[in-house]
Amino acid sequence: ADAVLGDFGAVSYYAAALGLPVLLAASGTERLDPEAPLARFVTEARRLDTEAPLVRQVDALLTAHRPLPEPAAFVTS
Numbered sequence: 001a002d003a004v005l006g007d008f009g010a011v012s013y014y015a016a017a018l019g020l021p022v023l024l025a026a027s028g029t030e031r032l033d034p035e036a037p038l039a040r041f042v043t044e045a046r047r048l049d050t051e052a053p054l055v056r057q058v059d060a061l062l063t064a065h066r067p068l069p070e071p072a073a074f075v076t077s
């Protein structure tokens with residue numbers, strides 16, 4: 001995939017760990033332990049704006065993407 005549109009779950013986090021751009025449709029911050037790596041990830045990841053055109057948001061996501069270092073450092077095989 002070129003990018004992932006997801007929520008605050010493992011698929012989005014693993015995509016970020018692989019260096020893929022992630023656009024979050026739901027953050028779930030109220031359900032996450034604020035000390036958890038996943039909670040830090042959702043505060044840093046871009047959010048979907050349901051009022052804005054999706055194509056523009058994906059284009060901007062791909063253009064401005066810089067991999068987040070923490071997911072890759074935290075996830076090991």
